Amino acid sequence: MHRIAALLVALMLAVPVVWAGELAGVTMNDEITVGGTTLKLNGMGLRKKMFVKVYVAGLYLEAPTTNDAEVVSGPGAKRVVMHFLTNKATKKKMDSAWVEGFEANSPSEYDAIRDRVVDFKNLFGDMKVGDVIEVTVVPDTGTYVVLNGKENGVIKGDDFGEALLRVWFGVHPPSDELKAGMLGV
Numbered sequence: 001m002h003r004i005a006a007l008l009v010a011l012m013l014a015v016p017v018v019w020a021g022e023l024a025g026v027t028m029n030d031e032i033t034v035g036g037t038t039l040k041l042n043g044m045g046l047r048k049k050m051f052v053k054v055y056v057a058g059l060y061l062e063a064p065t066t067n068d069a070e071v072v073s074g075p076g077a078k079r080v081v082m083h084f085l086t087n088k089a090t091k092k093k094m095d096s097a098w099v100e101g102f103e104a105n106s107p108s109e110y111d112a113i114r115d116r117v118v119d120f121k122n123l124f125g126d127m128k129v130g131d132v133i134e135v136t137v138v139p140d141t142g143t144y145v146v147l148n149g150k151e152n153g154v155i156k157g158d159d160f161g162e163a164l165l166r167v168w169f170g171v172h173p174p175s176d177e178l179k180a181g182m183l184g185v
Contacts, residue, residue, distance in 0.1 A: 023181070026056040026083040034077045034136055040064050042071075045181025047174050053085040055127075057168065059182040066185045068169040072162050075139065080168065080182075082133040089127035097174070098167070105170025106163040116160045120145070123152040137161035 021028045023044040030041050039060035047054045062076035071078065102117050103110050110117075123145050124133070134146040142154040143161045155161075173179040 021058060023056050024053055024085060026085075028056075028058040028081060028083075032060055032079065034060075034079060035138070037062060037077055039077060039079055043182045043184030045175075045178035047082075047178045052088055054089055055082045055084045055086075057082045057178060057182055059168075064184065066183045068179070068183060071169045071183070072165045077136060077138045078165065079134060079136040080165075084127045084129060084131040084133075087126075087128050091125050094124055094127060095121045101167035101170075101172075101174065102163055104172035105166035109159060109163055113157070113160050113163055116155050116157065119153070120155050120160075120164070123147065135164060137165060 020030055021041050021044045024046050026044075028041055028044060032039050032041075039062055042059040042061045042064045044056055044058045046056055058081045059071065060079040060081070061071065061074075063074075065071060065074065098121050099117065102113070106113070120143075124147065127133075132148055134144075136144040136146075138144065139158055139161070142156045143164055144154050145152045155164075168174065168179060168182060
């Protein structure tokens with residue numbers, strides 16, 4: 001009996017295990033690589049609007065934290081990955097939500113980034129079930145936008161990247177549940 005248990009333990013140790021986060025049927029890798037740097041899944045949250053599950057978002061950071069201010073202005077690359085769960089995220093609704101998020105969380109910076117917010121919104125159309133948006137904020141470089149595996153554009157400026165992160169981690173996030181999930185609290 002001991003030999004069987006020892007064999008099972010040896011087999012478990014020999015098999016590489018890839019841990020991943022899972023929420024609302026969406027699975028995300030525990031780690032990703034951005035420009036040669038490993039980012040870890042900090043947390044996942046669900047964005048609901050009324051009774052509709054809109055998307056699951058995951059936050060990746062070099063050094064995981066539960067502090068929203070560190071997410072916004074801390075050092076290193078950061079990535080937010082959004083997996084859409086509905087066909088009701090029309091371009092009109094998404095554009096409105098982006099503007100609302102930027103205005104509510106970066107009111108004093110909004111005039112300076114307004115044109116870049118328009119450029120950012122123009123990178124997206126109607127979102128459908130299964131669509132994936134990845135936004136990667138790289139300090140001193142820009143915010144890279146990937147839609148369904150295809151790079152759609154880069155928005156320059158650390159001020160824009162921080163304002164975008166405040167959309168989720170500012171004082172007026174889309175929902176407290178989403179923010180808490182992504183912060184891992």
